[in-house]
Amino acid sequence: MKHLAVFLYAVASFAQSADLQYDPASPQAAFAATEIRRAFAARGQSLVENGGGAQPIRLVLTATAAKANAAADSLGVARLKDPSPQSYAIRRVQKAGVTTVAVLAADGPGAMYGGLDLAEAVRLGTLGSLANTDHSPYIEKRGIKFNVPLDARTPSYSDNSDAAQNNIAEMWSIEFWHEFIDEMARHRYNVLSLWSLHPFPSLVKVPEFPDVALNDVMRTKVPMDDTFSASGSDMVRPVTLTKLETLRTMTIDQKIAFWREVMQYAADRGVEVYWFTWNIFTFGAEGKYGITSQQDNPKTIDYFRASVRELILTYPLLAGIGITAGEHMQNRKDEFASEKWLWRTYGLGIMDAKKLQPARSVRLIHRYHQTVQSEILDAFQSYPDTFELSFKYAIAHMYSIPNPPFIQAALPHISSQHRTWLTVRDDDVYSFRWGNPEFARAFIRNMPGKDKVTGFYMGPDGYIWGREFMSTEPESPRQLVISKRWYSFMLWGRLSYDPELPDSLFLKTLAARFPEAPAEKLSTAWSAASMVFPQITRFFWGDIDLRWFPEACLSHPKGAKGFYTVANFMDGETMPGSGALDILEWRKKLAAGEAMNGTTPLQIADALAANAQTALRLLAELRAMPQQSKELRLTLGDMEAMAHLGNYYAAKIRGAADLALFDQSGKAAQKESAIVFLQQALDHWKRYATAYTVQYRQPLLYNRVGWVDIPGLTGKVEQDISIARLWAPGTLSDAARKRSADNPFRQ
Structure with missing residues (x-):
């Protein structure tokens, strides 16, 4: 009876109109307002935006500390407890027949997340039961790892696959990125990491190497197979370049404008964008100006340094760069050793950009993969901005146990000055809609604390989280993987912001999404x-x-x-x-x-x-x-x-x-x-x-x-x-077996 009373109260509340007050100058608050508007419309209810407050229900979103405090004082409610980034409070008060539900936030992302809570409450019919609460992110950076198949000439690590080849054109569709980033924001992800072997020819113009920049978007017509190197070293083969088809006609200037628009849209949803690379790959530039993939080639070093500089200068909203000392580097001990090479290219390239833009801050993330921590820290000791590391947390299998042990060897050597990111690899589930709140919550709670970990990025190497191209009953256009697997992305995103979210929220979400099925039975x-x-x-x-x-x-x-x-x-x-x-x-x-x-x-x-x-x-x-x-x-x-x-x-x-x-x-x-x-x-x-x-x-x-x-x-x-x-008896031996094992940490 108690649950029925709450439900009837919520229904009664929705029989009335509402007024929504927010600052449209905040793009994050504006996005939340759009979601609230859609939620009201889906229920057939009216919503007045930034009106006079004459409606019986008033929703308020604030996106600055000053406005949050002013709203709290005006309503006579407690102020926002934690004004840190992404934090927000929900305050509810009833005066003179008007129920006000206010989101108090000190920044745009906090206002957006609080507003999305309101939109969700409208959809689920729980607006009438929202209580006073305060919210701060459990994990600061919650990201997606996306291997981007840009072009046959500038491939990513996953391009010899059906999913990659089918998604090349989608990477240059602004509609794709709008939908993808909107879904990220709804699920509380705030980092989009884009991974490529060598993206520069598709992203920037380099004055010293003008002919490297590539126009148009190309895909090979040569069928892919399973004979490509696991390191990516032959991801571009001479034969694949003999039969190219143009998927989109674009100049390099149009490409730059495109990615600037993607980054702006991401920023408007509270999402930071990073580019990650493997090294040393020179696809798209190989052979021009004497550029090769040889580690001791001074022309290649000059080219990479200039390309990194231009990447920073070209994209003001780029939050940072991630780098890998592999999969195509030599274990040299001379002046061209891997870490020295990376400093001379990426480190000095960023420093060159900062000389021209002194106020620019660039987060640099160096992966532990195929290198040694002491050599990393020695080579990059003079880097002036945030410098962090990146660890393959469950190697390639996040769907294994909730407490992977591999980081334990690294934890004593990770400082608060150089925290690490967790690469959370999903190379387990490519086809199916996964969904288990208990496992996701336990996995997230077992991650190391904020003194060691900045955040995570989650994704596969063997699949592309673009549009799905495997369904026998496809939508038109084909569904985004993040939309198809909405429940999985919701679980990992929402629980990494707040692992205390109750299962009842997910049950109500399932009930709203699938009203024809008993939610408890479906969830089980x-x-x-x-x-x-x-x-x-x-x-x-x-x-x-x-x-x-x-x-x-x-x-x-x-x-x-x-x-x-x-x-x-x-x-x-x-x-x-x-x-x-x-x-x-x-x-x-x-x-x-x-x-x-x-x-x-x-x-x-x-x-x-x-x-x-x-x-x-x-x-x-x-x-x-x-x-x-x-x-x-x-x-x-x-x-x-x-x-x-x-x-x-x-x-x-x-x-x-x-x-x-x-x-x-x-x-x-x-x-x-x-x-x-x-x-x-x-x-x-x-x-x-x-x-x-x-x-x-x-x-x-x-x-x-x-x-x-x-x-x-x-x-x-x-x-x-x-x-x-x-089988014959005695074939197996109980003797200790030597296994091949990935080593994610070397001190």
Whole structure:
């Protein structure tokens, strides 16, 4: 009855008109006002903007400390407690029959976030129950990592993939960026990091090297394949330049104007833009003016230094630059050593720009990847502005465990003067709509504190978060990935601003989005299906993206092992810090009668199967609901596919465990049990392939694992049964195994 009373009160409140007061000179407040306007319109209610305040409900947005304090004093409410950037307070007061809900903020982003809270309350019908609250960001910088496929001549790290090739034109569509950045703001992201091997020819004009600047936007007509180097060193091949098509006709001046507009739009949504590079790549400039990718080429050093200078001067709203001492640098110890080279190019290039613009501040972020911290700090000790580091927090797999251990070695060496960013890589889920609030909240809460961490940027290397091009039922134009996976982006963005947000908010959001489905049931099914990825990846660990793609039980066929067989599962390793025992550890303890000081393979299998069972049971009930929207139908389809995948992995682990016991004991019953489980795994895989291909095209090319063809892999899955039938006892060794492992920190 209590919940019903609140609901009826909210409905009664909405029967009245409202007045919205804000400063239209603040673009962030103006965006929030637009969202509030849309929310009222969707409910068929009227909204007067910056009127006389005669309406029974008045909404107020302030975007400066002075106006926030003045509004608080005028209303007789408490002032904003924390005037730091992005912070805001909501104050509610009722006087003379008028209910005022005020957002008190000291800056535009704070006003925007508070205004978005109001818009959300209007949509969810909870405006009448908003209480006095104060809000500050839990994580200061909350970002997206976006590998940008600019052009066939200036590719990113992911360009040998279907997603990249299909998205080149979108990177030059202002409509795309408007929608993308609006979605970022709605979910409280405030950093857009754009990653490229060598973007300068597509972004700037360099007076000393005028012919390097590229007009037009080109894509190769030469089909991509899985033979490209994992380092990106051959991302532009001579043959790919022999057949180019022009996607957009643009001069370099028009390109500059375009990216200035993108950065302005981002700033108007409280989003900072950064460009990140790998080194040394010279695609688009190679061969001009003597420029090569050789580390000891003085012409190349001069060119990079001038290009960095022009990048800063050309884009006043560029917040900073991120740099990598790889993937194409030599481990030299002379005057051309990697860190010395980076200082002479990026460091001095920024310094040159600052000589011309002394008031300009440029944040420089140096990745730990393929280098040594002491050498970084020594080379950049005289950098005058904010200088920070960047760490691959969960290597390539954010969907693993909520507390990745890899940063522990680095934490004692990270100072408050040179904090780090966390690269939160999502090379786990490319196809599906993921959604589990509990996992996301735990992951965020386990991140190191503000004394060590500035923020994070989240995204894949093996996929492009542009428009999706895999759906068998596409929208027109095709949906943005950030829009398709809105719930996942909402969870990670909103919880990283405030991890104390209750699950009730997400339930109400689901109820509003899918009124035809019971929200609690939908949330439970979604959360259960989504746990397939963390559970399998903590058990079967391949640290970098080319070593493990859980959607397909796959690694790169040339750079790793291709499809992972039951033999690989017997010999596989678990994620460091997960507390999970691999099969050989478990077998050894079982034989010795030792205590299992960790999660066993069979417990992992049980968890996978339990979550799959929960999801499939609830899906049957949800699908029985009449009049499902297309979005709900596709969302349920994703859950079904994830559940079948979970059942596949559960059966495969059980089969691998029994086969490992047979390898040790020679007992035929254990071998037969393994075969039965692997036959079950085959059945689950077929169900998975069917569910997957109902909604998604196959095969698809990804740059990190090559071709993925889930129905085509059925033969590989079936071969596991033959492997088990032919297995001979004593094949496996309990001896310690040497593993290839990425090293994200070197002191």
